[in-house]
Amino acid sequence: MVKIIAIANQKGGVGKTTTSVNLAASLAAMNKRVLLVDLDPQGNATMGSGVDKHNIERSIYDVLINQESVSAVAIAVSESGFSVLPANADLTAAEVELLDIDNRERRLATALAKVANSYDFILIDCPPSLNMLTLNALVAATGVIIAMQCEYYALEGLSALLDTIASVREAVNPDLELQGILRTMYDPRNSLTNQVSNQLHQHFGEKVYRTVIPRNVRLAEAPSHGLPVMHYDRYSRGSKAYMALAGEIIRREEQLANLDQAAHLVE
Ligand code: ADP
Numbered sequence: 001m002v003k004i005i006a007i008a009n010q011k012g013g014v015g016k017t018t019t020s021v022n023l024a025a026s027l028a029a030m031n032k033r034v035l036l037v038d039l040d041p042q043g044n045a046t047m048g049s050g051v052d053k054h055n056i057e058r059s060i061y062d063v064l065i066n067q068e069s070v071s072a073v074a075i076a077v078s079e080s081g082f083s084v085l086p087a088n089a090d091l092t093a094a095e096v097e098l099l100d101i102d103n104r105e106r107r108l109a110t111a112l113a114k115v116a117n118s119y120d121f122i123l124i125d126c127p128p129s130l131n132m133l134t135l136n137a138l139v140a141a142t143g144v145i146i147a148m149q150c151e152y153y154a155l156e157g158l159s160a161l162l163d164t165i166a167s168v169r170e171a172v173n174p175d176l177e178l179q180g181i182l183r184t185m186y187d188p189r190n191s192l193t194n195q196v197s198n199q200l201h202q203h204f205g206e207k208v209y210r211t212v213i214p215r216n217v218r219l220a221e222a223p224s225h226g227l228p229v230m231h232y233d234r235y236s237r238g239s240k241a242y243m244a245l246a247g248e249i250i251r252r253e254e255q256l257a258n259l260d261q262a263a264h265l266v267e
């Protein structure tokens with residue numbers, strides 16, 4: 001079954017897009033069929049995947065507003081082995097236009113449901129706000145990965161996001177769960193990093209991914225070449241970290257599937 005994961009945090013600059021692009025590439029490298037949905041009008045995930053946002057005929061805007069099919073709009077990035085549902089500045093208008101539409105919070109979910117059999121993972125790169133676009137992502141998703149930097153204000157704002165996830169689960173999408181918390185731009189030499197990290201473990205336990213993403217200049221350079229880091233510098237620490245994260249996510253999924261099977265045998 002497809003796993004639809006929203007990568008969220010209403011804070012900007014915490015590594016959502018970097019995680020979306022590089023996790024997509026890493027999962028694809030592990031032979032998973034992956035669709036990356038760019039849901040940020042900045043179009044950074046689109047550009048970072050090697051698709052020029054200025055040069056696309058159709059985008060996620062057309063999927064949300066004109067109900068064009070995902071398969072007609074998605075672009076396969078052959079080098080990286082995944083597909084992208086691209087975004088550009090048009091998406092800013094969608095945010096406003098959606099307000100006048102029936103079932104406005106379900107538009108993305110409805111569109112993705114039709115391609116669910118074509119993918120193993122659908123990753124949604126969320127914009128840095130809790131707006132109608134992010135709401136569409138949370139209604140469409142089965143899991144949320146919260147990307148966060150272990151800095152002083154990191155925990156602030158986390159409760160707003162967790163509250164939003166809880167109310168979406170209650171009101172529209174009972175399948176939605178916190179998939180995991182990912183520590184990005186991690187610097188173990190910084191004592192604050194360790195302090196915040198400890199707090200995260202206390203609050204979220206097993207939900208905190210073992211894999212941490214180190215601060216790595218290759219991760220920051222790769223997008224300007226339109227490449228995921230593993231195709232830019234395969235042996236960089238950033239590349240290895242995102243491969244490790246993909247492995248951890250796949251293992252967790254397999255464990256859950258095994259538990260499910262065992263439960264059925266007992267019944
Ligand atoms: P968001 O999508 O949450 O706004 P981005 O993924 O765009 O965040 O990251 C913000 C900036 O930080 C970008 O310039 C990106 O290249 C850089 N960056 C993200 N993760 C790392 C990392 N682990 N090491 C170094 N630079 C990073």
Ligand code: MG
Nearest residue numbers: 016017040044
């Ligand atoms: Mg971003």
